[in-house]
Amino acid sequence: MYSYIDVLTVGASVGGFRVGDMLIQLFFFLVLLFFVKKFAWGPVMNMMQKREEYVAGEIESAEKSRQEAERASKEAAEQLKQTKQEAQKIIEDAKAAGTTQQESIIAAARAEAEKIKLDAQADIQNEKERALQALQDKVASLSVLIASKVIEKEINEQDQEKLINDYIKEAGEEL
Numbered sequence: 001m002y003s004y005i006d007v008l009t010v011g012a013s014v015g016g017f018r019v020g021d022m023l024i025q026l027f028f029f030l031v032l033l034f035f036v037k038k039f040a041w042g043p044v045m046n047m048m049q050k051r052e053e054y055v056a057g058e059i060e061s062a063e064k065s066r067q068e069a070e071r072a073s074k075e076a077a078e079q080l081k082q083t084k085q086e087a088q089k090i091i092e093d094a095k096a097a098g099t100t101q102q103e104s105i106i107a108a109a110r111a112e113a114e115k116i117k118l119d120a121q122a123d124i125q126n127e128k129e130r131a132l133q134a135l136q137d138k139v140a141s142l143s144v145l146i147a148s149k150v151i152e153k154e155i156n157e158q159d160q161e162k163l164i165n166d167y168i169k170e171a172g173e174e175l
Contacts (some may be wrong), residue, residue, distance in 0.1 A: 142167050142168075142170075144161065145167070146164060146167050
């Protein structure tokens with residue numbers, strides 16, 4: 001006689017498996033899977049999806065920040081380069097202006113020196129002419145004086161020569 005339980009038991013001599021228990025356990029396992037999928041799997045997957053989106057957003061934000069930093073760095077480098085070029089141009093312009101000013105100052109100084117030199121030469125020439133005129137006047141007056149003394153006395157040739165030399169000597173001392 002076989003009972004219904006015996007029929008559902010497979011391998012009863014070893015402790016066996018009861019098919020009914022297995023079916024009940026399988027049913028409850030499937031119910032458990034259904035509830036896990038309905039109530040736990042969805043929220044867990046949503047949470048994982050949100051976390052994935054958050055991490056992707058953070059990675060994207062970090063990439064954008066890195067690109068902006070690179071762009072800002074390139075702009076700063078370009079501005080620094082441009083500033084250096086402008087500074088170099090200002091320095092070169094200042095050197096050129098200094099050289100031009102130096103040349104104009106030197107040219108003005110040379111012109112002024114040349115003018116002073118020409119004025120001095122003109123003054124020297126005028127003074128020389130006045131001195132020569134004064135000397136000529138003195139020689140003329142001495143000549144008249146000598147002539148008048150010669151006329152007053154008759155002298156011989158040696159006395160006349162001595163007299164001329166004395167008057168020339170006097171004229172030299174007066175000058």
